[in-house]
Amino acid sequence: MAEEAECSQATIINIRANLRQFGSVHAPPTRIGRKRTVTPLMIEALCEYLSEKPGLYLDEMAVFLWDEFRTLVTTSSIRRALVAKGA
Incomplete structure (x- = not known):
């Protein structure tokens, strides 16, 4: 599969994990820093x-x-x- 997509095996593993966990090939963005006090x-x-x-x-x-x-x-x-x- 990696050869056909012309990418590494690690990429295929990450995409499968994201699909399984999040339902998309991309993981949701993560927030960095303190929570806002003004909502x-x-x-x-x-x-x-x-x-x-x-x-x-x-x-x-x-x-x-x-x-x-x-x-x-x-x-x-x-x-x-x-x-x-x-x-």
């Missing part, structure tokens, strides 16, 4: 809140997230999330 749901809620009150400071946004989700979020995390969202 996509939080970002959406914050964006809606910012559409109503566009002049909020980052610390006021952190208070809103605490009131809504009971999650302590740093202002730098909020800034990074908003920049990633493009807001």
Whole structure:
């Protein structure tokens, strides 16, 4: 099979393992690093809140997230999330 596909036997073994385990020739991507503290749901809620009150400071946004989700979020995390969202 490797000769017909013009690849190594290790490639064939990896493809078979991926098919068996994941149902696809490619394994799903793995996340690297720490989990996000600002979830996509939080970002959406914050964006809606910012559409109503566009002049909020980052610390006021952190208070809103605490009131809504009971999650302590740093202002730098909020800034990074908003920049990633493009807001």
